[in-house]
Amino acid sequence: MLNDLLLTLPITIATVWVLVLILCEAFVHNANLTRWLTAIGFAGIIASIFLIPSPEGYAYGTMLRTGTFTNFSNFIFAVSGLLVVSISDKYLEEEEINFGEYYIILFISTIGMMLMGSAANLSVIFIGLETMSVALYTLAGMLRKDVRSNEAAMKYFLLGSFATGFFLYGIALIYGATGELALPRIAASLQTNGVSTLFWIGLSLLMIGFLFKVSAVPFHQWTPDVYEGSPTTAAAFMSTGSKAAAFSSLIIVLSNISIALPNNAVLQTAFAYIAVATMAVGNITALTQDNLKRMLAYSSIAHAGYMLVGIAAGSNEGYSGVLYYALIYTLMNVGAFGVIAVLERHRTLTNASDYAGLFKQHPLLAGLMAVFMFSLAGLPPFGGFVGKYKVFAAAVEADLTWLAIVGVLASVVSVYYYLRVVIFMFMRDPEPAPQANANATGSFALVAIAVIVFLMGIFPTEVLKLADNAMKVALK
């Protein structure tokens, strides 16, 4: 048992640290202290991943997977949490919700994500998903007195619970068809007993649950309302961490099961069509959005579409491309939401037109936003370009050239709405300028993100190697 705790060190650290956070908040009532402790917790998780990387294998029987894949995905979640914590405090003070609970719930959500990213058993995936989701429902409703925030929390909760129902029914049918919950044993059972229609229905229901979480079309309608209504920093967390968690879980399920499926093309075609629909709906709807939070919500749907291209490819390259994409998307999207949070005042000043002449007032902020927008649009030399290149290249290799072409066309469309923001910031005359509400840690975090996004575009090799390595071992 002790060995298992050490093998899954990031999860162990996080679980113990949650208790520390709760006790500290309960006795000291100091949100700033809780914030720093939360940041230390995330830093500790990241440090443990680098200093004591877990070896390949299983922990707690076959409940959790350990190894490079888990290390990589846990790193994404911890980075997402750390960045969101560092951009949160000024925004929370401005919105008058600077309470310690925000940080604690965000931290617990990360535990759920880490369980999803290292699960080897459907029951763990389900409980991880619930831990993450329940925490996110609360985060969406953090602005208690704001009607839009209440609406966001309620919508997310009802639709999320409904999707969870599908997910659970899928698990039940898969158990009925194979008699197993552990993913490796499910694959073994499929190889000996064959794949029945019952299993296919179970798998489809399971996929509905996943596709809801990554907001793929046609399960995307909740996304814009929830991201717009939630506190901006919470939306940054939802759009990055939870998406990365759902994708890593999806990769775990598919990479385990796909060996045993006799007819892989069915799954591939289904994911290809969903990817096309997701990219099309996300990008085209984003064109007409004036509110930046809504625009980023539709853009996050579109980015889920690009990542689904890698899933559709179904190869090692595709999956590692998705991992890399999830990391870079986490960085640039938290950055973009961070800039919005700096300028936002009680739901005003979030439209693209409010950013007119921002460059003259706050050149640094405008420059940072431009970096994030270019990177989200997938223009070289920023990290977003490399991510897109990886997933599209994997699609071409998997004989899905048409899908790669659709993806490239979709990103061409996306350039329009990202650059619109940049044009407003640099080429329009300033209106009465918005006051920036930044502090040292937040600004430092934003600058650091921008630098990393830039570096990951110019020198992607090392990170790509890590992502490739993560998949190579996981699929063995």
Added chain:
Amino acid sequence: MNSLAYQIIFYLFAAIIVGSAALVVISKNIIHSAFGLLFTFFGVAAIYVYLNADFIAVTQIVVYVGGILVLLLFGVMLTNKITQADLKTETLNPVPGLLITLSVLAMLLYTFYFRAKWVTVPVDQQLRGTVVEPIGIATMTTYVLPFEIVSIVLMVALLGAAYIARADRKVQTKEGK
């Protein structure tokens, strides 16, 4: 008891479940819906008994009937505004909704009856008597990790509910309280 009696009792419970579930959905009065739910939960517990799942049947009654439903009723009765209000029960998009529902139902039923290869346990390995003991052992050995994590789910749900429901507080700023 012969199998005919078994069948009659089974269909009786099935009818209770379907009928009371329909009442839950159709009734405009929330109290009636809550009592309809009571019968649904009891009926489902009876079906569990038929499946030799005595532990789940008891849990169903203890948790759903004893816990959740009583809470629901207390909640409704203590907030007197809800009792009088009519629930909105009109159906939106009935035709497309019905089509989708029926096609999914047909697909599931077809699969269950004709195409499913359910995994069955050989007769000599089937459990005799109560299943509580094996469930308890499995929970504390194989499934100890999910079992423990459920406590985190409950904790975050409690934290979230307390945050949303608690009285207003002063916000802290950098300068102090």
